[in-house]
Amino acid sequence: MSERPLRLGTRGSPLALWQAHDIAERLRAVIAPRIVEIVRIETHGDRIQDQPLSQMGGFGVFTRAIQQALLDGTVDLAVHSLKDLPTIPVPGLALTATPPRGPVGDVLLSEKYERFDDLPQGAVIATSSLRRRAQILNERPDLRLIEMRGNIDTRLRKMREQGIDGMILAEAGLIRLGLGEHIREVLPSRWMLPAVGQGAIGLECRADDAETRHWVEAVNDPDTWARIQAERAMLATLGGGCLVPIGVTSRIVAGTLTLRGTVLSTDGTRRLIDELSGPVEKPLNVGAELAAQLVSAGANSILASDAIDSR
Numbered sequence: 001m002s003e004r005p006l007r008l009g010t011r012g013s014p015l016a017l018w019q020a021h022d023i024a025e026r027l028r029a030v031i032a033p034r035i036v037e038i039v040r041i042e043t044h045g046d047r048i049q050d051q052p053l054s055q056m057g058g059f060g061v062f063t064r065a066i067q068q069a070l071l072d073g074t075v076d077l078a079v080h081s082l083k084d085l086p087t088i089p090v091p092g093l094a095l096t097a098t099p100p101r102g103p104v105g106d107v108l109l110s111e112k113y114e115r116f117d118d119l120p121q122g123a124v125i126a127t128s129s130l131r132r133r134a135q136i137l138n139e140r141p142d143l144r145l146i147e148m149r150g151n152i153d154t155r156l157r158k159m160r161e162q163g164i165d166g167m168i169l170a171e172a173g174l175i176r177l178g179l180g181e182h183i184r185e186v187l188p189s190r191w192m193l194p195a196v197g198q199g200a201i202g203l204e205c206r207a208d209d210a211e212t213r214h215w216v217e218a219v220n221d222p223d224t225w226a227r228i229q230a231e232r233a234m235l236a237t238l239g240g241g242c243l244v245p246i247g248v249t250s251r252i253v254a255g256t257l258t259l260r261g262t263v264l265s266t267d268g269t270r271r272l273i274d275e276l277s278g279p280v281e282k283p284l285n286v287g288a289e290l291a292a293q294l295v296s297a298g299a300n301s302i303l304a305s306d307a308i309d310s311r
C-alpha cells in the first residue's frame, strides 16, 4: 500500500467543503495512518455566478473540472453532490460509493410566512431550478418565480435585502451548514419531488485505481446505493438531464425498492407522476421500467415540447 496522501477533490463552496471534510473523516477511520488531503477545484458553475443554471450549456457545470482533475491524476477521489453529477458515463471514471444519504427534501425559507400554504396570491419565490419552478407552478400557478444563484449564505442575504417572499432550497445543504433554523417547512413530497440523488454524496474514482476504490467502498451505504442507482437509471432512461423538470422519491421496505417519478413541462401545466416497486437487488431495472412507464404515458411529448419552447 502506498504512503502518499490520498487527495480528495471538491468544489470550494462552504457546503462542498463540509461534505469533503465529512468524507475525509469517514475515510481516515478506515485508511489510517495514510493522510487524506482536501484539494479545492473551481468549476465552471463556481466561476459563472450571474447566469441561470438552465442556460449554462447543461451537463456537469459543478462536476466536470473535478472529473478532469481525477483523470489528470491531480486528485484520487472526486466528492460530488450527487444531484449535480450527470448520468452520462465518463470513460475512465467510476462512481464507486455513496455514504449514508442526508435529508432528501426541498424546504421553504421565508422571513414573512411560516408555511407554503400561507403564501399570498402572487407572492415572489426565488429558485434556480426548473424542477422546483415547474412543481411550484403546478401547485400554485399564481406565484411569481425569480432566478436566484449563489452559495446558500449569499441567497439568504439576497432574500432579506430584496424583500423576496420566500425561497426553496435542499434541506440537506441547510442542515449540513448548521442553517436549519431558517427552514420554515419541508415541502410535501406529494407534490414537490426531490431531484435525482438529492441529499446524497457521490464518490468517484479512476476506474483502474483498485486501491482507492477498495478504501472508498468501505464507506458505502448499500441502501443509499440501491436508491440512487434506481433514481439515476430512471433519469438516464428518460434522457432529460438537467434541462427538464424531473423529480423522484425512493424508499426501501423489507427488500422492496419503491420509486415514484414525475415529469413536468417547465411551465408546470402538464405533469405525469407514476410509481413502481421491485426487488432491491435490481435497482437499475426498477428505474428503467418506471421511466418506460412514464414514456408510455407521454413523457416524451412533454420533454419534446420543452425543447421547442426553450429556444
Ligand SMILES: NCc1[nH]cc(CCC(=O)O)c1CC(=O)O
Binding pocket: 062, 081, 082, 083, 084, 168, 169, 170, 171, 172, 173, 197, 198, 199, 200
Ligand atoms: N448546486 C446545487 C446544489 N447541489 C447540492 C445541493 C444541496 C445538497 C443536496 O441536495 O445534495 C445544492 C443546493 C440546493 O439545491 O439547495
